Amino acid sequence: MSRFEEIESSKEFQQLKRSKQKFIWPITLIFIIYYLILPLMAGYAKPLMTSFVFGNITFGYLYGISFYIVAWGLAFLYVYQARKFDKKAAEIKEKYSVGKKGA
Amino acid sequence: MSPQIFGVILFVVIVALTMYVTYIAAKRNKDTSDFYAAGRSLTGMQNGFALAGDYLSAASFLGIAGLVALHGYDGFMYAVGWLMGYVIVLYIVAEPFRNSGKFTLADVLSYRLKARPVRSAAAVVTLAVTLFYMVAQLVGAGAIIQLLVGIPYEAAIIFIGILMIIYVTFGGMLATSWVQIIKAVLLMSAMIIMILFIAVLFNFNLSSLFGAVIDENGVGFLEPGRLYTNPIDLLSLGLALILGTAGLPHVLVRFYTVPDAQAARKSVIWAMMLIGFFYIMITLIGYAASVFVGRENIAAVDPGGNMAAPLLGQYLGGGEGTFGGELFMAAIAAVAFATIIAVVAGLVITGAGAFAHDIYTNVIKRGEVDSKKQFKVARNAALVIGIVSIIVGILAKGLNVAYLVVLAFAVGASANLPVIIFSIYWRRFNTNGAVASMLIGTITAVTLVMIGPSVMGENAIFPLANPGIISIPVGFLSAYLFTIFSKKEENAQKFAEMSVRANTGLDAE
Numbered sequence A: 001m002s003r004f005e006e007i008e009s010s011k012e013f014q015q016l017k018r019s020k021q022k023f024i025w026p027i028t029l030i031f032i033i034y035y036l037i038l039p040l041m042a043g044y045a046k047p048l049m050t051s052f053v054f055g056n057i058t059f060g061y062l063y064g065i066s067f068y069i070v071a072w073g074l075a076f077l078y079v080y081q082a083r084k085f086d087k088k089a090a091e092i093k094e095k096y097s098v099g100k101k102g103a
Numbered sequence B: 001m002s003p004q005i006f007g008v009i010l011f012v013v014i015v016a017l018t019m020y021v022t023y024i025a026a027k028r029n030k031d032t033s034d035f036y037a038a039g040r041s042l043t044g045m046q047n048g049f050a051l052a053g054d055y056l057s058a059a060s061f062l063g064i065a066g067l068v069a070l071h072g073y074d075g076f077m078y079a080v081g082w083l084m085g086y087v088i089v090l091y092i093v094a095e096p097f098r099n100s101g102k103f104t105l106a107d108v109l110s111y112r113l114k115a116r117p118v119r120s121a122a123a124v125v126t127l128a129v130t131l132f133y134m135v136a137q138l139v140g141a142g143a144i145i146q147l148l149v150g151i152p153y154e155a156a157i158i159f160i161g162i163l164m165i166i167y168v169t170f171g172g173m174l175a176t177s178w179v180q181i182i183k184a185v186l187l188m189s190a191m192i193i194m195i196l197f198i199a200v201l202f203n204f205n206l207s208s209l210f211g212a213v214i215d216e217n218g219v220g221f222l223e224p225g226r227l228y229t230n231p232i233d234l235l236s237l238g239l240a241l242i243l244g245t246a247g248l249p250h251v252l253v254r255f256y257t258v259p260d261a262q263a264a265r266k267s268v269i270w271a272m273m274l275i276g277f278f279y280i281m282i283t284l285i286g287y288a289a290s291v292f293v294g295r296e297n298i299a300a301v302d303p304g305g306n307m308a309a310p311l312l313g314q315y316l317g318g319g320e321g322t323f324g325g326e327l328f329m330a331a332i333a334a335v336a337f338a339t340i341i342a343v344v345a346g347l348v349i350t351g352a353g354a355f356a357h358d359i360y361t362n363v364i365k366r367g368e369v370d371s372k373k374q375f376k377v378a379r380n381a382a383l384v385i386g387i388v389s390i391i392v393g394i395l396a397k398g399l400n401v402a403y404l405v406v407l408a409f410a411v412g413a414s415a416n417l418p419v420i421i422f423s424i425y426w427r428r429f430n431t432n433g434a435v436a437s438m439l440i441g442t443i444t445a446v447t448l449v450m451i452g453p454s455v456m457g458e459n460a461i462f463p464l465a466n467p468g469i470i471s472i473p474v475g476f477l478s479a480y481l482f483t484i485f486s487k488k489e490e491n492a493q494k495f496a497e498m499s500v501r502a503n504t505g506l507d508a509e
Helices: A003-008 A011-044 A046-050 A059-095 B003-028 B032-040 B044-055 B058-071 B073-100 B105-109 B115-149 B153-201 B206-217 B231-247 B249-257 B261-292 B295-301 B308-316 B323-364 B371-395 B403-425 B431-450 B453-459 B468-484 B492-504
Strands: A052-054
Touching: A003 A011, A003 B492, A011 A046, A011 A059, A011 B073, A011 B231, A011 B492, A046 A059, A052 A059, A059 B073, A059 B261, A059 B492, B003 B153, B003 B323, B032 B153, B032 B249, B032 B323, B032 B371, B044 B153, B044 B249, B044 B261, B044 B323, B058 B073, B058 B115, B058 B261, B058 B295, B058 B308, B058 B323, B073 B105, B073 B231, B073 B249, B073 B261, B073 B403, B073 B492, B105 B115, B105 B249, B105 B323, B105 B403, B115 B153, B115 B249, B115 B323, B115 B371, B115 B403, B115 B431, B153 B249, B153 B261, B153 B308, B153 B323, B153 B371, B206 B261, B231 B249, B231 B403, B231 B468, B249 B261, B249 B323, B261 B295, B261 B308, B295 B308, B308 B323, B323 B371, B403 B431, B403 B468, B403 B492, B431 B453, B431 B468
Parallel strands: none
Antiparallel strands: none
16 A cells, blocks of 8 residues: 555545535535526616616626625635645644655 | 837837846746746745736736726626636635646646546647637737737737747746736736726716716616627626636646645635736726717727727826827737737747647657757747747638637636546546546537537527537536446556645645
C-alpha cells in the first residue's frame, strides 16, 4: 500500500473529505438554482421586476445587484471554511509525517 | 499639445511598458515551468489581478456598456452572469485543480485515467475553446480599433497579433501575467474615474441617475425583455455562463502560476472583487451613456453600441472638440487596446500548452523529451498559434462572430466541466466516460449553434441561440452513462493519490 493509499483510507482523511463535500455541494447547487431564477423572473414576472422599491430604483435592479452581494458573501464564507480544512489537512500531513512541501 | 497626441503617447507608453515587462520576464524564462506557469512565482493578489485582466475583454468593456445604453435592463441582466461562474470556480475547481495539475487542463483530467486518449481529447477541446475565443476577440478588436483610432482592420489585427506573439514567445507566462495585471489596473482606474465623474453629476445619488434614465428613455427601459424575448434562451445562456467559466482552459491555467492552493484561493477572491465591481460599474456607465450621449447618437456611430463608453468619456471630458473631451476619449481607446492585448496573450499561451505540452510532449513523444527541447517546442507552438490566429482573424473580417464567445462558455460547461468534476470527485469515473463526454459535449454544443439562429438566422432548425440547456446535460449524462456501461478501470491507487493531493496539497508541483 502506497502512502497515498494509507492516507486515503485513514479515518481523518475520509472525515476531511466528507466535511468538505458537505460544505461545497449544497451551497453550489442552491447558488446555481438561485441564479437561474433571474432569467425566469425577467421573463415571467415583469411587473414585479419593474416595480419601484424606493425612489427610481426598481426591484429588478436590486435583485440583480443581490447576485453580486451573494457571490461575494459566498467567497468570504468559503475562505472562512477553507481555513478549517487547511488545518485538518496540515494535521493529516503531520501525522503521516510525509514530505515538507505544502503548508 | 493636441489631445490626439496624448492618446498616441498613452498608447506608446502601454506598448513600451508591456515590452519592458516582457524584457525582464524573458531573462527569467528558461524552462517549461517558467514558460507555462511563471515559475509558480505569482502571489495570490497578483494572480487575482491577472485573472481579471485575462477575463475582462473589450467585448465586456465596450460591448456591455453599449448593451445597457441601448437596451437598458436586459444589458444589466446579461452582465450579472459573468461573475457568477467564479463561485463554482472557487468552491469546486480551483484548489483541487491547482493541487493535482502541472501546466494544462489535460494534466488534471488525465491524472488517473488512461493518459493518452484523455489527454488528446482534452487538448483538442482546449484548442477548440481557445480558437473560438480568440477569433471572437480578434475580429472584435480589429473592428473596435478601426472605430476608435481609424487604422484599417487588417493592420490592427496584425499589430495586435505581433504584440501577443512577442509577449508569449519571449516572456512566457510571466510576461503574459504582467501584461494582464497592467491592463487590469488601467481598466479599473479608467472606470473608477468615469464613475466618479458620473457620481458628481448626480450628487452621488443612484436614484437620480435612474430618474434621468427614465426621463430620457421612458420607464420601459428598466423593464426586462427589450433585447431577450425568449426566457428559455436566456436561461440557457445563464447556465453556460455560470458553469462554463470553470471549464475555460485559459482561466484554469492561471492557477498554476501561484505556489499553492491557498494562493489559488486568494487569487479567486481578488478576481471576484475586481470582476464584480467591473460589471457593476460598466452597467452604470451604460445607463449614464444613454442619458448623456443618447441612444440615437450611440447607435448612429456603431449599431452594436460599442462606442457608448468612449462617447460618454468624450462628454464627461467636456464634449466633442474640446481638449478634455478628446483627451478622455483617447484615454479610453488606449485602455481598450490594453484590454485586448492582455486577453489574446492569455489565449496564445493556453493554446501553446495544449499543443506543445499535451499533444507533442505527452501524446506523441510519451513524455520522453528533454526539457530543453520541450521549452523550444512550447515557444514555437506559441509562434504558430499566433500566426494562425492572425490569418483566421483577417479571413473572418466582417463576419458576426460574437456568438463564438458564448459557444466557448458552452463547450467549457458541456465538455470540460463534467470531466473536471467527475475526475476529481467520482471514484468510479473512467476513460470511456471522459473521452465520450468531451467529444459528445463539444459536438453537441457546436452543432446546436451551427443549426441555431446565430448562424442560420430565420431558417434555424434549433430555436435557441444558446445551446447550454441541451448540451450541458448531454455532456454530464454522457460522462455518467459511458462510465457505468463500461468496464471498471483498475486505478484505485491513482485515485487515492489524486484525492489525497487534491484535498491536502501533498506533493503539489
